[in-house]
Amino acid sequence: MTVTLEPPTPARPPASVAAVRVPNRTTGGELRAIKIVFYRELLRFLSDRIRIVTALVQPVLFLFVLGSGLGTLVNLGPGLSLRTFFYPGILGMSVLMTAMMAAASVVWDREYGFLREMLVAPVRRGSLVLGKCLGGAVIAGFEGLVVIAIAGLVQVPYSPTLMIEVFGIQLLLAFTICAFGMMMAARIQQMQSFMALNMLLIMPMYFLSGSMFPSRHLPTWLTVLNRIDPLTYAVDPLRRLVFDHLHVTAATRASLDAGVSWDGWHVPTLLEVGVVAVMGVFMLAVAIAAFSRSE
Amino acid sequence: MAGIPAVPGGAGREEGAGRLVAVATIADEEQRAVAVSARGLVKSYGDIQAVRGIDLDVFSGETFGFLGPNGAGKSTTISMLCTLLTPSAGSAQVAGFDVVRQRDDVRRHIGLVFQDQTLDGYLSAQMNLRLHGELYGVPASVLPERTERILKMVGLWDRRKSKVNTFSGGMRRRLEIGRGLLHSPRVLFLDEPTVGLDPQTRASIWSYIQELKATEDITMFMTTHYMDEAEYCDRIAIMDDGRIIALETPEALKASVGKDRIRITTDDDAKAIGLLGERFGLEANMSEGEVTFSVEEGEHFVPRLFSELPVAIRSVSVARPTLDDVFMAYTGRTIRDAEASASDINKQMMARMGRRPR
Known part of the structure; x- marks a missing residue:
């Protein structure tokens, strides 16, 4: 009976599992969070081999089936096939598809509950979103590399500078698209809804971007839509880079690779890249704000 | 392990x-x-x-x-x-x-x-x-x-x-x-x-x-x-x-709910019920073929029962009140009843949401 009179706590054996002191929030802690979320994205991607392949089906279909098929109808000039003309757009499209799928994974995470585990962690939501976007960008960049690797099949030379510059733009585009996807995913609860929205946005974005036609001399409504499409500002520099390495006449190049203009003013390449970067940062900020508000 | x-x-x-x-x-x-x-x-x-x-x-x-x-x-x-x-x-x-x-x-x-x-x-x-x-x-x-x-x-x-x-x-x-x-x-x-x-x-x-x-x-x-x-x-x-x-x-x-429930079977149940009332002041009755009554601290009562009840006892079971009984005592309904009415409330809530706000 004396036992019951003792206060219940002290008779406890020493903790068998070493106690850990969790330190306060630090920049280091945030970096660690970004790193581990990034790492998880890569792990998930590498373990999902089907996704690696399926993400490439559509770009390849566009390039070879549509490119070869439509190529019989048009004559772009000596030494230039429609496939080659499509190629810069396909470099962008492969990234677009994969980056959107990477962003979509946050909707899966929400449906399967894992998002909750991340959201309740004592780290900034921004670190989680940034880690996810960087992870998605690298995954999409990897898919982009595959498309770079098939350059020879569409008569584009394997030049190291070309490949490096193209890859740089792909990475940047991938990041921006990921941020765009995350911005949408922040408000979407179900995968079906995201997929529907994805289909609704991806194809128009691709078609409007000037991937399949030069963005000069379009009807006004199409010009307006073309100029507000973020993909336009990635496809145009990609095309310029590719055409720099092709042997085509100046006239052909002038009609097919005319560049993007704002009200008659020719937008320089660096500014185009800047537009993609600024859009990416802006959409990332919107995504972070949206995730910070929820729960 | x-x-x-x-x-x-x-x-x-x-x-x-x-x-x-x-x-x-x-x-x-x-x-x-x-x-x-x-x-x-x-x-x-x-x-x-x-x-x-x-x-x-x-x-x-x-x-x-x-x-x-x-x-x-x-x-x-x-x-x-x-x-x-x-x-x-x-x-x-x-x-x-x-x-x-x-x-x-x-x-x-x-x-x-x-x-x-x-x-x-x-x-x-x-x-x-x-x-x-x-x-x-x-x-x-x-x-x-x-x-x-x-x-x-x-x-x-x-x-x-x-x-x-x-x-x-x-x-x-x-x-x-x-x-x-x-x-x-x-x-x-x-x-x-x-x-x-x-x-x-x-x-x-x-x-x-x-x-x-x-x-x-x-x-x-x-x-x-x-x-x-x-x-x-x-x-x-x-x-x-x-x-x-x-x-x-x-x-x-x-304990706040109180008594334990004791069920016994004896050689002469009617006599046992009578004696339980006379000697212990307990109100016992037949339930599902067993003599059933409630008493505080049932496990302490059972030895007394054996020594003081002049009827042969064949089996004994003591049931302590469960938290189900506790919930019942505090709310007047079982957890299951409460869940049923909670789902009614949910239905009402849904119905109300369907209508235009007041």
Whole structure:
């Protein structure tokens, strides 16, 4: 009976599992969070081999089936096939598809509950979103590399500078698209809804971007839509880079690779890249704000 | 593994055994650190109040249970304490931090085991723990060792490299509980930790929880709507309709309901009923072929019964009041009735939402 009179706590054996002191929030802690979320994205991607392949089906279909098929109808000039003309757009499209799928994974995470585990962690939501976007960008960049690797099949030379510059733009585009996807995913609860929205946005974005036609001399409504499409500002520099390495006449190049203009003013390449970067940062900020508000 | 059954039987039972402990607890209140406290906590959605003002103190090292039917407001309350929901009114502190103003500090000091699974099924058990450790800032130097200890504790060390998708429901739950402990939280919140599991798995989860209680200096705060599980707790708050209607040790709660029910079969039941009335002043009657009556401290009464009742007794059973009886005594209905009416309320709510707002 004396036992019951003792206060219940002290008779406890020493903790068998070493106690850990969790330190306060630090920049280091945030970096660690970004790193581990990034790492998880890569792990998930590498373990999902089907996704690696399926993400490439559509770009390849566009390039070879549509490119070869439509190529019989048009004559772009000596030494230039429609496939080659499509190629810069396909470099962008492969990234677009994969980056959107990477962003979509946050909707899966929400449906399967894992998002909750991340959201309740004592780290900034921004670190989680940034880690996810960087992870998605690298995954999409990897898919982009595959498309770079098939350059020879569409008569584009394997030049190291070309490949490096193209890859740089792909990475940047991938990041921006990921941020765009995350911005949408922040408000979407179900995968079906995201997929529907994805289909609704991806194809128009691709078609409007000037991937399949030069963005000069379009009807006004199409010009307006073309100029507000973020993909336009990635496809145009990609095309310029590719055409720099092709042997085509100046006239052909002038009609097919005319560049993007704002009200008659020719937008320089660096500014185009800047537009993609600024859009990416802006959409990332919107995504972070949206995730910070929820729960 | 051999040590597990000994723990709950030992320290755990003694703590809960007598009301003396409860008295000592209150006397020591000054010294004992409060791990969770709430004052006037309210959560309302429009004009519907899910939680209608809750006051409670949970002491450090205690296992505290929230018991009540579905829809009583348990999960809403626990979500507010875990900083997942912002209270509409009132205040709460967890591990010394305010749940609204010091949200991150609270999160760093609590472990959460949710009602729904929150593991990444495509990653290994080990990777799930690593992710958690990195997000919670567990120092990299201790993380591998800590992960190993946790995995061994929940009995999943051999399966550490398997994807969580290949685990059974019980294994996932164990992993989630282990994960909740990885960053050495001061308070572990468990929202319906055994819901949807088979009885055997439920029992094994409880033996883990009891073991934890013995080995880790941790406060556990859990919700359940299983009456039998509530008895593992040091103290229980019974919730109904957004309010705490009773807060006591399981023993004290049961004692407040009072008498044990004794059922006997004898050679001459009619005579036994008569004698029970004459000699002991007990009102006995026949129920399901047995002589049934109620008495305080039934196990002490049985020896007297044998020595003083001049009728041969063939069998005896003593039934202590269960928490089901307690819930019944406080609310006038069983948990099942309460859940049925809660779903009625939900239907009414849906119907009202369908109409135009007033």
